[in-house]
Amino acid sequence: MENLKQHFSRASMLEKIIYINIAVFVLELLISSFTGLYRSQLNFIDQWFALSSSLDAYITKPWSIVSYGFLHAGFFHILFNCFALYIFGRLFTEYFTQKQLLNFYLLGTIFGGLFFLIATNTFPFFLGKSLILVGASAGVYSIMVGIATYIPNYELRIPLVNLYIKLWQLVAFFIVMNLISLSGSNGGGHFAHLGGALFGFLYVSRASNKELNLFENISKWFKRDKSNLKTVYKSDNPTPRRKDTLRKSDNQKKIDEILDKIGKSGYDALTKEEKEFLFKQGNQK
Template identity: 40%
Template sequence: MNPYNSTNIFDSARIFFNRRSVLPQLILINAGVFILVYLSNLIFWLFQLKTENGLSFLTHWLAVPSSFSSLILKPWTVITYMFLHEGFFHLFFNMLILYFGGSIFLQYLNEKQLLKTYILGGLSGAVFYILSFNFFPVFFDSNPFAIALGASASVLAIMIAIATYVPQYTVHLFLIGPIRLKYLALIFIIIDIFSIQGGNPGGHIAHLGGAFWGFLYIYLLKGGTDLFSFPDFFIRKSKMRASYKNQNFRKDDFGRPITDDEYNQRKNAEQKVIDSILDKISKKGYESLSSKEKEILFKNSNHKR
C-alpha cells in the first residue's frame, strides 16, 4: 500500500521522508537514535568500555529499568526507551509496522492523535512492564538489572488503535492475502500473550500495555472523549496573520466571499464524498480506490493536520 501514490518505491520513499509530518519524523528519529547508539557502542567496544551490568553507555542511560530505585535516577527513560533498538531487524520490523499502521491511521485520524498514541502507548507499555516486574514473584530475581527498550509498545498501540477505529478495514498481506484489521490485531495480541513465558517476558508485557492504551484511547474517542491535549512537536504550524477585512465572510476557491450557509452546504457535500470513500475502503480495502478517490482522501487528511 502506497498512500502517496508515487511511481516507484524510491520516489515514494523520497516524497515520504521529505514531508514534514509526524509519521516520517518518528521513523527518522528512531533510525537516527539507532545509528547514534551503534556508533557509540562501536567506540566503547573498541576501547573495551562498559557500564553497569555489561550494557553500553547509551543503552544504560536510555533503556527503561524495571527497578524503582534505578528508575528514580533515570526518569526520562520512560520516554527514551521507545526510540531505542538493540539491533537492525528489531528497528526494521518496528518501523515497517509503524509505517503500515501509521499510514492507515492517518487516513481516518490526524497527526496529533498519531503522536499521542505513539508516546502514550509507549508510556503505557513502560507502566505495564515496571509494575509486572515489581508485582509478580517470577520476576523478582531479575528485577534489579532488567531493562526494556524498543518502539514495539508504541507501534502496537497504533495498530490496535486503528483496528479498534475501523475493525472491518481490509489489508492485503504478502503470502497471506486479504485480512481485516480486527483479526490482524487479535493475532498480534495472541502472539504476545503466548510469548510471555519465552525469553523476553518484559517486552511482551510492554507490548500488551501499548495495545491496552490503543484500545482504550479509541474506545473513549468514539464516545466523544479525546484524552489529553498534546503539544504539536512535529506538526507544521502556519504563520499567524492578522486580517481586518471581510471578517464576516468566508471565501470560495476563487476568493469570492460566500455566506455561512453556502460554506456549510459545500462542506456537507464534501463530507458525503469522503464518507462514501471510507465506506468503500472498509468493504474492499484501500487498493480498490481509484486515483481520484485516493487524491481526495489524501487532500482531506492534509486538511486535518
C-alpha cells in the same frame, strides 16, 4: 548537512519518527563500539535512556518511560519496528492526523512502559531479575491496534501469496502471540506491547470525536461526552467564518459516510471519487 535538515523539515510526522529511530540506533552503534574498547557492558545511552525494571532507577530517570521507545537492541529489532510503523502508520494517517500519529506513538510508549514496570515488580516470574526495556514496539502496537479498532474490516494484501486478511484478524494474531509469550525470555517486552495495544484500543473505542486532542482529553477516555462534538450554527447570512465551518461540517459528514462504508465492506468497496476525496481531506490535515 543543510540538505538533510531541509529534507527532515519537509518530512511527514511518520517519516520523522522513523528517521529519529534510525539516527538514535546509529548513534547507539557508534557509542557501543567506543565503550566496548573500555569493556563497558552498557553504553551511555542505554544507561540513561532505557527503561529499567527497578523502580529506584526509574525514579532517578523519569524521562526513560518515553526515551526507551526510541532505542533498539539490534538491527532486526529496529528493522521490524520501522517496517511495521511504516505500514500501519501510513494507514493510520489516512483517517487520523499527523499530530495524532505522534500522540499515539508517545502515549502508547508510556502505557507500554507502565505495564512493563507493573508486571516486572508484581509477578514472581520477574522478581530478582534486573531488566531493561527498549524498542518502539509499544508505540507501534498503539497505532496498529488504534487503526484496527477504527476500521476492523479493512483488508490488507499479503505479498507473494496474494492473500487478503482483515485488519482485526491480523492484530488479533499478534495479541494472542504476545499473551502466550508473557512468561518467555522477553516477557517484560510483551507486557509493554500489550500496554501500547490497550491504549490504542481504549482511546479509539471511547473517544467521542476522533478530532479530539489526545493530551488534553485523557481524563475523558472512560466517559463518552457528546458535548465534545462540534455544533454548527446556521444563519441566513453566515459570516465567512461560519461558511467555513459549514463547509467543514459537510466534509466531515461525507468522511464519516465513507468511513462507515469502509468499516462494513472494506477500502476496495469505495468508488474512485470517494478514494480521491478521502485522500484530499487527509492531505489537508
